[in-house]
Every structure is written in C-alpha cells, then in structure tokens.
Amino acid sequence: MPALAGVSRDGEVDTEFLIVGCGPAGASLACFLASYGLTGIVVSAAAGTASTPRAHITNMAAIECLRDIGLEQEVRAVASHGHAMIHTRWCHSMAGEEYARLYSWGNDPRRKGDYELASPCEPVDIPQTLLEPILIRYATTHGFKARFTVLRDDISKLEFKIRTRYLFGADGAQSCVVKQLNLPLDHKPGQGLAINVLVKADLSHLVDSRKGNLHWVMQPDREHPEFGWMGLVRMVKPWHEWMFILLPNRDADVGMKPASHEYLKRVKDFIGDETPAEILNVSKWFINETVAEQYSKGNIFCIGDAVHRHPPFNGLGSNTCIQDAYNLAWKLAFVHRGLASPELLKTYSQERQPVGKSVITRANQAFREHHHVWEALGALPKELGERKRILEELSEPTPQGKIRREEFQTAIQENPVLYHLPNTYPGSRLPHVWLNKAVPITPISTIDLAGHGRFVLLTGIGGGSWKGAATKVAAEYGVPLEVHSIGFRQDWEDYYFEWSRLRGVDESGAVLVRPDRFVAWRAQEVLGSEEECAAKLGEVFKAILGNA
Template structure:
C-alpha cells in the first residue's frame, strides 16, 4: 500500500486494491483553529464552518462535513426542528447520499415504506366515490424492476418532522455545535484574511454577537438573507398561488384497507365549496392517524384570508366524508413558487436548498434536492480545506448543481400544471355548481361527448405518472464542467434506452463522465451477501472500477495517490477478480472494455473513463492528468 506524501494534514491516504469502503480522510486530520487568546481579544466566536439553517439542506451538510472530520457551528432562527411534516417523499438518490454516512437504516426504520405508498388517488372524499388511482413511487408492476435496478435503496415516506431530528442529532455527534432561536442578521468579509464576520442574534436574550468563519453556508430557506445580501440573481416566473396546510389527527384506518396510498386528491365538483378550500389533497403523515389536508383556495381568493378553526374543521370533515372524529393540530400557508438562483455561490459563501430553488412539492423533489446539494458540496469543501484540491474545485458546485435546480423547479411546476387537465376533466373548473355537475355527469354518458371526456380524463391521469414515477428526473442528473473530465470521449452524452424518449419517466444508467455511477449487485467467487457498486464508491474517496487485464490501473492508482495524497480505491470486476459480475449486469453498463477504467468521485458521479488499459506508464500519466484536472491542480 502506498502512503500519502506531500500533505501533512492527512495521513494514511492510500490507494487500496479491493479493500472495504471507509473514510480515510478523517485519519490523522487536524483542524486549524483560531487561538483562544485571539478569540478573547476580538470578542468573536470562531469557527471554520458556519451553516445558517438546520433544515434538510443545512443539517445534511453538517452531517456530510462531519463525516470528513470537520467541525463547525450550525444556527437556525427556528425554535427547534420542523414542527410540521412539510417534505416527506425521500427518493433513492437522496437515500444513497445518506447511505454514504450510514444514516439510511435509521431513517428507513423511521419511515413509512412502499406498502403505504402504493397509490395516488382521486376521489370525492376519503370515504366516498373514487374517480381514479395510479400506482406511485415504484409500486407499479410495470416499473418495479426499473426502481430495483436503479439503486440499492428504496423510496420512502419520511416526514420532515422525523428527518430533521435524525440529521441534527448526527451533526451534533459529529462535532457541529447547533444553536436554535438564533437569527442570522448580516455578514462582512475581512479584507486581509478573507474570513467572514457574521452578525447573529440570540432570539431568547435578544443579544447580538459575531461569528468569524472561513466558510459561510446559506441553507436559510426561501427567505434567505444570505442570498439577498449576496444579491444573487434569481430567475423568477409567476407563481401559481397559495396553498394551506392543515395538520389533522384522525384515525382513518377503517378507510385505507382498499384505498391504500399516501396521496389522495379530493374534488367535489357537485358541491359548493368555501373560497379557501376549492379542492385539496389528503396526505398521509403517520399511517393512518395523522394527515396533512392541503387546501387550494379559489384563484381570486385573498391570500390573507383567515378562516376560523371551525371553518377549517368543517372542510376537513367534508374531505373525510364520514363522521370520523378529527382534531386540527396546526395550520400554515405556503406559496407555489417557480424561482431558481442563477448562481449558488460567491467566493467562500455557498447557498443551497430552498434558498436557491423554490417550487411546489410535486415529484417530491424538494428535500431530496437539498440533500443532494449538500452531498455535492461537502466533499469539495473537505478536499479544499484539507489541502487536497485547489479552491477552484469549489466553483464546480454551482456549475453542477444550478442546472439541476433549474430542471427540478421546471418539472415540479409542470407537474402542478398537469393536474389542471384532471381538474378540467372532472368538472372542477366552472364557477357554477350546475355547470360542474354537468361536466362530471358527462363522464358516464354513452355519447361521443362522454367518450371524448373519458379519454381526456384517462390521458390526464396517465400523464401524472411523470410525477409519481419520475425516476428519470430523480436519478438521471448529468454534470458538466471542471469537476468532470470528458475530453477523451468521442461523442457528447446522449441518453439511451427508454430515457432517450422520456427522460422524466425513465433512467438509463451510464458510465459516461458526469453520470451517476450505475448500481449493480456484485458478489465474491465464494458467495456472501451481495454488495452494490454504490457501496464500493463514495465514503470520501475516489474509486476506480476495472476488470480482467486492468492490473495496471492498480499500480497507477497507488502512484497517483502517493503523489497527490488522495485515496483512490481500485476494484476489479469480472471472472476470478476482486468482485464477480454474477448477473453480467456490470458488463452491460460499464461502457468500456474489460481492461478499461471508470473513475468515480467521492459523491459517486463518474469523473472520467478510459476505454482500455494502455501501458503502465501511460496509465499513470493519464490518471495523474485527470486527477489534477478534477482537483484543480492542472495549470
């Protein structure tokens, strides 16, 4: 095994051939800090990493940074973790990030699984007539294989009220001091040192103090003060109104046996409705006794309307449809936005999560994108902080994640607009109840008009599969920029298979540089528990996959690791190699010859690939050039 050279910060960074995944970045890491005398002299709280916001973006970033042995301070103006279950769908891409730090099993245990997420429904009420249903979140018999082949993880329903405490607890255990009831006010940069001086306020004592930090992270949500002070340009499209969340305790277990699902659209076109609750969604929070009733007001409804508790409860009972007792726990409003920042960072200030992308919850992309923002950013910050990469590597964060943010706000808003076709087909749009009733009744008419209406309704429901089975938009991100090396590729990236026709619905795994490394189950020649390629990558380290005839890559990795001080794991896959390709699935997706190489970054995205193994010296020179380019060392 080669030892690290040229970097006194980290010891034990090595290239290992087919060794188990670990996080050697923590071994021997020493954190520089301001001296206590300096701190007392300046009256400052000193930290190297200040995270503003302790939601899914900020708390997951603290967890990921903590996995590299980095410690810092996380503050939040909120009195504690989320008190309402806002986000809930946690997709496979986000679960893979959390799997990297060993949080996946704990979160899966807290979540509701696929048997609670089988369908999305459209109905007159929870107890009443059902208009339609669709399989969702990987539960369609025709899509289960797609989901199982895409990831070792499964999508789960994990309310934000359960996700945030787990993230914050892990962050604290990893060394991030956390302060709630603490508001960020402003920041300024020190000209000489480049450090940031942030002014914050303890909202309990109403006292202000300053925090000096090397890095500032704005995960402070849709009203981000950091984004505002940076004056980051925002792409803002007209919003689609307001919605009202009514959190309810009601035991609906007697209704769900034959109505199993976590989302139930309720529409009553044959009835008058209050202006604050034209239609809505009954969303499962805790099976089957806690629910979120999401109400959509009339288009012309005053956004400042304040219905009474009794009015809300009456509408909740309408949506339930029988005499089940119900108790309102909380009421809140949110705006249906379509906003994305044009850039996510400026100098040593980085913004992530809802601070830079704001959209409706359709497709369940919100907290998932927050977590993936953090995962992309954390390894780059750690490598730069430890002296393993040039600060220019940090520029790739915005270059890679901003297009993802733009795509997800577009998709989420399009998914919301797609529901208008459902509403129109069910007759919910006309103002007068008699006109709505007429449209609804047309659906059962044995007439050309009825046939046309039924076809429109079926097409509208089918179109929502892009929301409830949008595997492509969840897993199919492709990065470009300096953090990816694709100069040796003969052709630009083109999606293949079903994804070539519909990249929202379908995901086609690829090893093209910039793609997520494909998941394939591997095993040993003497079989043990199967291991995913996902678990052989990540954990703070670079990884090379090769095969029969690719031994030169192991030697090259050892030499480059020694020269750059960066750990590079090497795994050979194939007959009598380190890992057996038991189902021949790796051969189908690897995209290179057996002796070729696929270099995977710590965030499990393919950085580069070589179609075959050249001579040993060329292997080393090629790998060295690529690694220097990715880490920003190449001049």
C-alpha cells in the same frame, strides 16, 4: 443555551464552517462535513427542528447519500415504506367515491424491477419532523455545534458574533443570505397560494381499500369556500396524522383568514364521514417557480430552498437539498485538507444550478399537468351547474361521454418522465449493480464500493496497469483512491453480467468515480503501459482537483 467553545471576552467565535439554517439542506450539509472529520456551527432562527412535516418523500438518490454516512437504517426505522405509499388517488372524499388511482413510488408491478435495478435503496416517506432530528443528532455527535433562536449565553446573556471562513445559506425560501449576497433569481409566474392544514384524524378504518399517501379530493358537484375549492390529503403518520393541502380560488384574497371552525368543516368535507378530527397547525405557502442563477459567491455558498423554490410535486424538494449538500461537502473537505485548489468549489454552482433549474421546471410542470385532470372532472368552471354537468358526463353512454372518459384517462396517465437510464458517461451517477465474490458472501452494490469520502477506479480483466497507476497517483496527490477489478476471478464477480452491460468501456478500461458517486472520467481500454496509465490518471486528477 450553553456557551460555545472558543468564545472571546467580547463574544466573538471563530469557526471554519458556519451553516445558516437547520432544515434538510443545512442539517445534511453539517452531517456530510462531519463525516469528513470537519467541525463547525449550524444556526437557525427557529426554536428547534421542524414543527410541521413539510417535506416527506425521500427518494433513492437521497437515501444513497445518507447510506454513505450510515444513516439509511435509522431513517428507514421511522419512515413509512412501499405498502403505505402504494397509490396516488383521485376521489370525491376519503370515505367516498373514487375517480381513479395510480401506482406510485415504484409500486407498479410493471415498474418494480426498474426501481430495484436503479438503486440498492428504496424510496420512503419520512416527514421533515422526523428526518431533521436524525440529521442534527448525527452532526452534533460528530463535532458540529447546533444553535437555535438566538446566539446568546443563557447565563451571561452575552450574544455571540461568529467569524467564519466558509458561510452557507441554507435558510430556506426567504433566505437572508441570498438577499445579502444579491444573488440573481430567475422568477417565473407563481401558481398561487396553498394552505397546509395539519390534522389528527384516525382514518385506519378507510385505508385497507384506499392505501396510498396522496389523495386528491375534488367535489365539483358541490359549492366550496374560496379558501379551498379542492385539496390534496397527504399521509403524515399512518393512519392518524394527515396534511390537508387546500388550494384556494385563483382570485381569492391571499390575506384571507378563515376561522378554525371553517377549516375544520372543510377537513370534514374531505374526509367524508363522521371521523373526529383535530386541527394541529395551519400555515400558508406560495407555489413558486424560482431558481438562483448562481449558487455561490467567493466563500459563501447557498443550498436547498434558498436557491430553488418550487411545489412539492414529484417529491423533489428535500431530495435536491440533500444532494446539493452531498455534492458540496466532498469538495470542501478536499480543499480544506489541501488536496484540491479552491477552484474546485466553483464546480458546485456549475453542477447543481442546472439541476435546480430542471427540478423547479419539472415540479411546476407536474402541477400544471394536474389541470388536465381537474378539467376532465369538471372542477374548473365557476358555475356549479356546469361542473355537475361535466361530472355526470363521465358516466354517460354518449359520444361526448366517451370523449370525456378518454380525456380523463389520458390526463391521469400523463407522465413523460418515467425511465432512469444508467450509464458511465462522465457526469452520470454510478450505476447500481450487485456484485459478489467467487465464493459468494453478502452481495455488495457498486454504490457501496464508491463513496465513503474517496475516489474509486473500477476496471476489469486486463486492467492491471490501472491498479499500479492508481497507487502511484494516489501517493503523488495524496488523494484517497481505491481500485476494484470486476469480472471473472477478479476482486468482484459480475455474476448477473449487469456491470458488463452498463460499464460502457472495454474489460481493460477504467471508470473513475468521485466521492459523491458521480463518474468523473473513463477510459475505453488500458493504455500501453503502467507509466502511461499513471500519466493519464495524473492529468485527470489535476483537472478534477483544479490543479491543472
């Protein structure tokens, strides 16, 4: 490894920002900081970027963060899209009987409009093995240095010591930074062990009638090994690479070490035909429900799986990591430039910890909800005969068979969290609305008016005083602030009248949006004069930036 710039004779390095961990959290934080022109070092104990796919679903909110720094198209170019993610299935094997399927990730014809109205971006499936190199490449071509394995010069063998103003623990579920800080963790009982078996197998002959990226495989009418009574087959690369996630018996020894041929046999059971299969990797993980009670202490900040640990259900893992980083980066940039008080940095934990707590609760609840499906299919009883009886009952023309089918349908369709309700209430994400010019050009989203490292004030007809006020306040505080008027013959036309419906304020009112595209403040209508508007905006910025 070549030497780091600025190394002293005794191997000490000074940097403003040191990120420990190169996963989605650490790598995206390096990207967002670099987008502000900041430089630092990101280090990892691993030999390189992710060697197994792990996280994969990247939702619209996370894609919006990457869109802000110009990475959306690069991610989309290597990701799988809606046609490959159309269903979640429940089946006896990949080639065999199917029990049920659900539309997923915005593919339900009844829900597509909801997804399109929520964001200018689409969810994609990008394995961590493909996402991390994109992030590291961006960070290292925009001023950050990345170091893997050991901080040592290959020629002199000198090991470096790094002194930093800000330290970030993005070092995953076994975070050393969290342990050394002694951050309090809220542990709830875990839900057992899971085993990831990465497999190379060409299943393209099966997928035309079975398209989807998640396939729950249950064989209640068969005996099963203790290391895999059921499993989830996840698409990694269409249609030749798959992750077989095996769920062991609840009473199985977590230290068990099945042989490779045993794993391969179980994989072939789940495939269900004679397709050749090769195991590429096996790893174990625990289904956790853990969140840190605080995310920072002084100038040390922890992000990602270091502070929220949960199963991957609902695709919330790496997405939350990226959004942690996006929230933190603009605050660090403003403090570093002297535009905000260090008090602003305290809001990172205040804002993101409740999100992390909600995420681990939702992800674990989604896993628990699957128990109703397993119960309805007869997968839970220990006795093979009882499991067979319940499975057969599903097809019987009897009162009990009818009840069993109703229970199964209800279990499959259970999901109380369905709808996104856009609004401009402070603390909400800025609603996505397509806008245009009076003489039409390429439409632009409100999402793209915001972001880019600056505050944005959105107003409308009659809100001219906000424009003048914003100019004065931006000059006084030195903050990047743009103003856009939306409405008939304004800067932007609300040609679908969606902004009028969602803005939550009068035409002359104002909505102030932070650099991370969250609404910071709003005024129902214009105040009496430009001076009054400027005074009010000044108070708002003092409160936001910690200068009050």
